[in-house]
Amino acid sequence: MTYLTFLAIYLLLSVAYLATMNRRPYPLSWLVKAAPVLLLAIFALGEADGTLRWLLVAALLFCAGGDIALEWDRDRLFVLGLALFLVGHLFYVASFLLEPAWAGRPVWVIPLVLLTAGLIARRLWPNLGKLRGPVVAYIIVIVAMACSAVLREGGSWLVIIGALTFMASDTLIALDKFHRPIPGAHYYIMISYYLAQALIVTGLLESL
Template sequence: MSMTKNVVLSQTTILTKLPHVLKCNGPKLVPFFKTVAIFFILFPKSKYKTADMFYLTFKCLPICSLILFILLNGINLRGFEYSYSRRILTGLAFSLLGDALLVYDHAFFIHGVLAFGISHILYASAYGMRPLRVFMLPFMVLPVIVIYLMLSGVLYRPLSYVIYPYIGLTMFMIWRAMARMKIDNNEWTWTRFYSFLGGILFATSDALLALDRFVTPLVHSQLLVMATYYAAQLLIALSVVDSHEDTEMNFCVIQETDIIKIIQEHGKLLSQVNPDDLFALLSAKRAYIKQTVANTPIKAILMEKKVRIGQNIDLFLSRSPVMLFIKPAAQQHQQKKSN
């Protein structure tokens, strides 16, 4: 099983390397690269302060192009399959709103920051909370402390009530992207790395903007801030290219460590279940599981052992949405036996 898993991961890694992704999705990304180039040609100056619709339009066009890229990659408004893409798409939409509001920053700066904060929440929700990886949190706290020390004394109080929580949301998003890579157990993919690197570049862009706006003016600030920002959004958008498989791995599948622990705790009662078969079943596509679960011995075994395991098997069943296909059948089986 481990050999098969490694082969699948290696194939996914090859297919999601940046050169391959750009080659396969190049035509869909042409509008993004063109609009970014046009923006920097039209507005090369760092201190362009004219708040008009002309500037707003060309500033927002690259993000509109990334929204189009996700739509062309495949998405629907319902169903579990595209939940990751939908959240990234919605995050881009709020980023687009934030871009527009910050053009008129004299009146809508706080509103723009709030819009970007919502986009970070949406990105983090797409990355999920499993695995948790609490040990990574200290790496997120240190940048927050550094930025706080840098900005303390230069932010007036009402603005600090928005900026500091926004910094926390940014670090939270990066934490979830880092945890999602699963780099410590060799389950990482390039697209997961893109989302993490995108978060780092997003934070870099925000830090440069804060430094230029509140601490000291930067040379070529427009180029530095917007280049890192557009690169960040591009990488985050590219993370949807294998979102079908990634969604299954993040939201449908019980973690292997959880399965091993459960089997160890109830080894005698689940002795008939082959762990490799269980891993294979839970790692399959959702549609495949729905079609084939009736033909696997696991369904009958779980129904047979349900009464004996009691609450423990209920916990086992509830830990994965995939197993919800089995639970109703198990309940019907128990009712028939009691009747």
Template structure:
């Protein structure tokens, strides 16, 4: 098992630009009432840094590992979704929803279908159903169906991330744990968006949404480097 200290030593420096970009976002804290291309750039900058983080592991690594380039593709669609949501009050919310739906499909594909872990799938199906039932009365028009599909997709993504963990069988790795925590944080972020937008105001909603979102994306990006870094880190120890 690769130690957390070795992981930090190997991957930490590559994530410094991401942490700096995230700090810039929270320090500037640009008002959402006046959307602009500059505010879109500041919001997307941490995700751009995660692109660089993955590409820093080498083009050959990215092209030879399906999970890695699918997660990179997911991050690209996430940035598009972030940009659309800057102008959500101008009618681009469904565009952002579509971009993030594609992101969850890509992440689910990266996590794979083995092991199946049907028990975890049933738990996520129940949680997804309860969340949608809670929001259903607050939805209207096409969003009634679009949000339902989105909830199913993000629930599926969460299932596939957690299904791989297998803590009881001692078959887990730090990257699988990273994907699991990242998926859960992504669900928390999106649930906060939905409740705040459709149901009732959530205190400190923007801070909660963005903090959990950036953390989720970082952890999911970290989960893509397992194939290369497990061997590399063992050589370092």
């Protein structure tokens, strides 16, 4: 599959879910939601090599599992979905840090990530209740994911922007659920999520 063909199919699958979100739940909506990321996993399996291949595929599969859990029952399976995404982020961290580096990297991004995460955690804290532990653990891991993207030797800006966009998507989820409802939040969340995944995979593969 050429990159342009993959990108066109990925875009179509993403739009298919976005266009049908207001009809949920419907049969197999969980598969429609996860399909773009599953396509990324298939593409990565064919295009990546070595350790990166398996780390990247694992990250994408766990994220797809999180998609399925949250689509199946967002309330009852929220913690499961959170856990699956957390593991996915850990695989991303491992893939980014296969060749870590400080020299020449835009390390100024890291303090901004830490400051943003701290402000978000402070805003969410009063409303987290029993979910404080899982949510704080998730925040720590996604911050690690964003920071490790910065520290990847020879890393593309696409990977960094993708990681930050992923963090923004998850921030919208948290604010919508634990702070105050955001009109149209699910559309913003999914658009930024699909964009983030595509940017990360594209950035990782272009550096090979």
